[in-house]
Amino acid sequence: MTAKAPRPVPTLEDVARLAGVSTATVSRCLNTPDRVVKSTRDRVMSAVEQLGYAPNFGARALAAKRTNTIGAIIPTMENAIFARGLQAFQEELGLHGMTLLVASSSYSEDVEREQIRTLCARGADALLLIGHHRSQGTLDFLEARSVPVLVAWVYDPAKPQPSIGFDNRAAMREMAELVIAKGHRRIGVISAPCDSNDRASERLLGIREAMAAHGLPADAMALHETPYSIENGAAAFRQVMDNSDPPTAVMCGNDVLAVGALRAARRMGLSVPGDVSITGFDDIELAQLVDPPLTTVHVPHRDMGRMAAKLLVQQLNGKGPMASIRLDTYLCDRETLGIAPR
Amino acid sequence: MTAKAPRPVPTLEDVARLAGVSTATVSRCLNTPDRVVKSTRDRVMSAVEQLGYAPNFGARALAAKRTNTIGAIIPTMENAIFARGLQAFQEELGLHGMTLLVASSSYSEDVEREQIRTLCARGADALLLIGHHRSQGTLDFLEARSVPVLVAWVYDPAKPQPSIGFDNRAAMREMAELVIAKGHRRIGVISAPCDSNDRASERLLGIREAMAAHGLPADAMALHETPYSIENGAAAFRQVMDNSDPPTAVMCGNDVLAVGALRAARRMGLSVPGDVSITGFDDIELAQLVDPPLTTVHVPHRDMGRMAAKLLVQQLNGKGPMASIRLDTYLCDRETLGIAPR
DNA sequence: CGATACCATGCAAGCGCTTACACTTGTGCT
DNA sequence: AGCACAAGTGTAAGCGCTTGCATGGTATCG
Numbered sequence A, B: 001m002t003a004k005a006p007r008p009v010p011t012l013e014d015v016a017r018l019a020g021v022s023t024a025t026v027s028r029c030l031n032t033p034d035r036v037v038k039s040t041r042d043r044v045m046s047a048v049e050q051l052g053y054a055p056n057f058g059a060r061a062l063a064a065k066r067t068n069t070i071g072a073i074i075p076t077m078e079n080a081i082f083a084r085g086l087q088a089f090q091e092e093l094g095l096h097g098m099t100l101l102v103a104s105s106s107y108s109e110d111v112e113r114e115q116i117r118t119l120c121a122r123g124a125d126a127l128l129l130i131g132h133h134r135s136q137g138t139l140d141f142l143e144a145r146s147v148p149v150l151v152a153w154v155y156d157p158a159k160p161q162p163s164i165g166f167d168n169r170a171a172m173r174e175m176a177e178l179v180i181a182k183g184h185r186r187i188g189v190i191s192a193p194c195d196s197n198d199r200a201s202e203r204l205l206g207i208r209e210a211m212a213a214h215g216l217p218a219d220a221m222a223l224h225e226t227p228y229s230i231e232n233g234a235a236a237f238r239q240v241m242d243n244s245d246p247p248t249a250v251m252c253g254n255d256v257l258a259v260g261a262l263r264a265a266r267r268m269g270l271s272v273p274g275d276v277s278i279t280g281f282d283d284i285e286l287a288q289l290v291d292p293p294l295t296t297v298h299v300p301h302r303d304m305g306r307m308a309a310k311l312l313v314q315q316l317n318g319k320g321p322m323a324s325i326r327l328d329t330y331l332c333d334r335e336t337l338g339i340a341p342r
Numbered sequence C: 001c002g003a004t005a006c007c008a009t010g011c012a013a014g015c016g017c018t019t020a021c022a023c024t025t026g027t028g029c030t
Numbered sequence D: 001a002g003c004a005c006a007a008g009t010g011t012a013a014g015c016g017c018t019t020g021c022a023t024g025g026t027a028t029c030g
Helices: A012-019 A023-031 A038-051 A057-064 A083-095 A109-121 A136-145 A168-181 A198-213 A230-241 A255-267 A301-316 B012-019 B023-031 B038-051 B057-064 B083-095 B109-121 B136-145 B168-181 B198-213 B230-241 B255-267 B301-316
Strands: A069-074 A099-104 A126-130 A149-152 A163-165 A187-191 A221-225 A249-252 A277-279 A296-298 A330-332 B069-074 B099-104 B126-130 B149-152 B163-165 B187-191 B221-225 B249-252 B277-279 B296-298 B330-332
Touching: A012 A023, A012 A038, A023 A038, A057 B057, A069 A083, A069 A109, A083 A099, A083 A301, A099 A109, A109 A126, A109 A136, A126 A301, A149 A301, A163 A301, A168 A187, A168 A198, A168 A249, A168 A277, A168 A296, A168 A330, A187 A198, A187 A230, A187 A255, A198 A221, A221 A230, A230 A249, A230 A255, A249 A255, A255 A277, B012 B023, B012 B038, B023 B038, B069 B083, B069 B109, B083 B099, B083 B301, B099 B109, B109 B126, B109 B136, B126 B301, B149 B301, B163 B301, B168 B187, B168 B198, B168 B249, B168 B277, B168 B296, B168 B330, B187 B198, B187 B230, B187 B255, B198 B221, B221 B230, B230 B249, B230 B255, B249 B255, B255 B277
Parallel strands: A069 A099, A069 A126, A126 A149, A149 A163, A187 A221, A187 A249, A249 A277, B069 B099, B069 B126, B126 B149, B149 B163, B187 B221, B187 B249, B249 B277
Antiparallel strands: A296 A330, B296 B330
16 A cells, blocks of 8 residues: 555556557457457457557547547536536437536636636647636637537527527526516516526526516616525515515515525515515426426426537538527526515 | 637747747746746746637646546536535645546446546546445556556545445434434335445444444334435335324435425425434535425535545645545434424 | 468557756865 | 856657557368
8 A cells, every 4th residue: 555556557568568469459359349359359358358458549549630629618516507408418429429517607707717727738629618708818819729619508590600509688587577477566686697597697687688578667676686595585584674665575686596595585474475486497306396486487498408518429420510509498486486465 | 700710829939939949948937937937927927828828638638647636536526425525625725726627427336437437538637436336447547557546435444445434324323323212113225226326225224333332123124215306215115204104304325315305305294303203314405495404414524625635635736645634523413303203 | 272351469669758867067175 | 268057959768558460370172
């Protein structure tokens, strides 16, 4: 345990020597087995087994200039927002023999830039990124290295980068329409910080649009921005309601915030949706678990992940450039949205 | 966009040429900046910037035989069990300039073996693994490559591999003692499948020990094994309760199962803890969010993650071998455990 | 039966980086 | 002035792998 490697990690050459063939043959056994005759292959494989050989990834990438790895950078792993989509993404990649490398940026543009560099350096053949907000420098870097990039969780065919996702603005507008239709006129909004988060800002815009369409003045909206977390959602809810004329409905930028709001409401002795309505966005598992179950916008995370993987794989196999794809969301009108109280 | 890389990824040499120095100097600027005089360094750095250069990780690993990367293989990313611990692990690693590479094994020994190989091939300097159950072949492989390994989520100083974690058996026994003290005599148990999961089997053992210590016959326990998921927890609960003489308390191997059980209970019209008590394990965030909040065993996930990182970093810096560390758990007696009904 | 084609394999040139060692200066000492 | 020494930089040898090309052997064909 103290001493250095007694058997200092077997290399291709060790395998070749043991099997009595050249390194080229061993390499071929591992990569294109059908180009090697069975008898030789068996000999090589048993040498591999015997030595406990595992190819050095770096060396392989260096020589082959392909890693079969796709990088993904998500804003956070803390909550479940991206988990399901990423899981599906990974599964689909696995089907095509590719591996996923995940990094998280903590919603910071700078961290994301670093992560992008890191993943590229690690030889990611392509990248999955969330949202469009990104500095020109980063864009240039990606362009210069000509790494295929797919942007997910948003849909915007106008951007040069292909994207797969949904129309955050329209989805949230639809929810806002419903809220307004239920008679709510004073609307609280708890959103993630909008700078450098186009999903959040688009969703907010959706609410504004619906309100404007129904002649509600801009100041009928009480907005509070806070990072995604249950605690923050609860705190924001308290602040939004701390008003002589509090909103009758609080729309949250995602389910995590909404669950926090819901909890705060209960602690404050408010009945939901009797006293105040609360809505979410994403439809994560938690949305159905809370009591009452959350009215929210369902996002097809699994489909998005799966299709993202397919697009990327296609592109890597030279099947032409990617086109943006728009997926549909739909309202899950569960039990936290009710008629506005008088 | 259609054409191949117009500027085909800058290399060290390109930077060197542009800056008018040798590749060695550029390399030193990047790795040991203080060994290069400032004027040169500035010139090099601006060349790096101008070219958008990012060192090729594979090449670097190949040449330096160190990657500053630590691999972790967790059974699942699906639920939050490992999320918090891993997050803390990553944060601490970041403080020491190391990167984390995560893979998940889906609770499969075979997948885990593959992942171990993959991470080693990728040059992981050390590995964080969950639990001790592992085939001899895998152990030999690790031994042969002399990759430092730290086992987490369990504590067992008797094993050759160092571990950091808690005594799953004692923790669960303590919970079982409490359940028995509350008068429960017929106990349902919902556990993860115990083969190749020593955390699950130890927890189960803890319950058995407590029952034996109080003279409860083995058949007073109704056991149901099922993989961790809320749905499975609910289904298992229905089965466990489907009995002419159902248990008065159901102990779950973790919180995810317990939340499922709780939901099933509510759907069956049972009051918790009036009609039946339910306990969990882990104290994930969800445990406090459900209604009523879950009685469970608190596990110091963040501490565990942080200390795991420290141990590994120490070891890599040659500060001697790692010693196993035991952390304390404690009971969170919230509201789902009550006095046994008559 | 010789020519042709093809298949399995070996040879050897890198892939982009680090680092031991060599070299060139500039400094402080005698 | 002459020396040892240190600091800054360059030279070049690999790290472990893939792959284009060369080679020799066997099957196929007229």
